[in-house]
Amino acid sequence: MAVRRTRRKPRPADRIGSILILAGVAAVWLTVLLVGRTGDRPLDPGRDPRWGADLVAPGQIGDLELAATRVFDAEDLYEYINGQAPHYIQFGFRALLVAEYAAGPAELPSVMIDLYDMQRRRNAYGLFMESFPPEAELIDLGNGGFLSGSVAVFWKGSFYVRVMGLGASASESAVETAAGLIAERIEDDSRELAEFAVFSREGLAEDTLSFLKAAPFGLAHLREAFVAGYDTPEGAFRLFFCELEGPEAVVEAVRAHAGFLEGRGGLQEANLEGENLSVWGEDRYIGASLLMGRGRFLAGSLRITDVAEARRQVEDLLNRAESALDSGGKDGGIGGE
């Protein structure tokens, strides 16, 4: 027997549903169109979803007008900076906004700005310090900058910024003006990294504060290390602390350090259980080292001469790091955490 299908008259709710479905499909289609890879066609960076920051390239810098913008992410950064891309990515790179400025629509660009969103202030700072020539003069640009020919480089917030003059007509003053304007547009609560305030100033050696993103001191099991050098009558040593993802990462790092020392015949003592972890030992290249871990923080000392004193110092550093950073110290800056 044939089945008779009854066609009922569509109700208003059905029509609304159909419209909503079609609208949803259209929205998805438009989203795909906008969100899909755009190569490097000029885009308002505010509309490129790969650019997560609120900061938009200014439309005008002095007499120069914004001519073109590009956005790159980790997938295609190599197209822009080729062999350097992995290093930037390893440093926490999230996205790059490139903005070009020219004297007029028919003119070649004479200033180019590279605005790297490095996700965190520490990453921007670390990348900046790597590029900072020791002979250069640190100038008052952003949170710290320098000039090298027709290039201005600075960091502020979570941004690492390069401003370049292009061509023979580029003037250093135009570069400095552009750099200053960009720096003003980046918000930041502080010129310093809050993490450096954790270190005691007593005996702190000048120009020894640093942030080492990966494998500080050649130790593959450590990362995200804030380091300070100390010079006291008892000798020179280094203190450092690392803020990791969580307690498991800390346990893993402390155990790895014990393994490192043991493998080299220098392990003296290890406490790898409970909330307060510690290991100390000696190595020909990093000297006597003490590492302590608690929560998501590691703290340690290298080239120690007095283990008891080192324990006191590292414990103090751990307490200070927890107190300062566990209270929600801001990472600052647009795009920062």
Place this chain on the structure above:
Amino acid sequence: MTDGGNLTRRNFLRMGTTAAALGMAAPGLLAQGSAGKLEYRVLGRTGLKVTTVSLGCMVAPEEVIAMAGDLGINWFDTAHGYKGGRNESEVGRALKARRKDVHISTKLRRGSTQEMLAQLETSLTRLQTDYVDNLMVHALSSRDQVMDEATLAALTRAKESGKTRFIGLSTHSNMTECVNAAVDAKVYDIVLTSFNFNSDAPLIAAVEKAAKAGLGIIAMKTQLGEFPNPEGGLTPHQAALGWVLEKPYITCAVPGTRDFTQLEHNLEVMSRRLTAADRRELELYAAATRSLYCTACRGCEGQCPQGVNIPEVRRCAMYLEGYRDTGLARENYAQVAANAAPCGDCAECVATCVRGARLQPVLARAHSRLA
């Protein structure tokens, strides 16, 4: 593992992260500070015997450099510009006590003869030595740069004054042209070039030819990044290094070495050989990464129906974006435009990269900025 039928780098990396982590967690061979067997080769006509696994110091902490020296590595590669100049100081401190046992090679930025000689003086001070074993001009990318008179004058004067024993050049762009030019110049002793399992036939031929001509050949960028080796054997990092050192025309490699573990693993390569599994993984990774970088193979030459000189325009884009040398980019683009059609406004670019890299965006960027 594949994406649309193609093995992508991202999928390949995701595939074996755990395997890689396990491999790297295995204890190294150097528990007691022993390097195992060291291999040496003679660096071309210099006569220097250097360890086949040497040290690229750019990312190496001072502690690692010191350990490398203690373990017997005797060739250390740094540069005036690494870490803003701090790397040479690190090398100097780490190797001061054993200066006579090691060879230090550094590189200077191109400039006038006087500028380069001034750089050299600064470098020697940082390195705490009154000579280097090899002085190179850094990151050349064209025959013209290799033959540049100011460069050759600086290197030659440095050699004549005893501030360097030998001279050379480094290149990681348009390497084939640069290596061939180094042979033709007849003054260089050493060439440091990118060379890895992804290198193409023209570069391999150029390097072989240079070695036969007596130049010492040093390989860098041997790893092309890190990737997993699920089948065991050498780690992929080691396999890539081992692939390079299998080539008798390569004297040594200077892998960038960030930590003690990496140093130990690199040294282990000197006493290990590639297995069939290692080669298979390298082939897979080569296929996954071939399209990422332009290697200046010139496979795109002659493809544009409008006559755009694609390889040369790509090189201009590299000067502008990679090297940020806008003057050089514009100067070269002017020559390209004078001799051939500039990139136009075709509705669709028909040229394709034989390695799968994207051409059109790079060409369009170069044209918009340099035309």
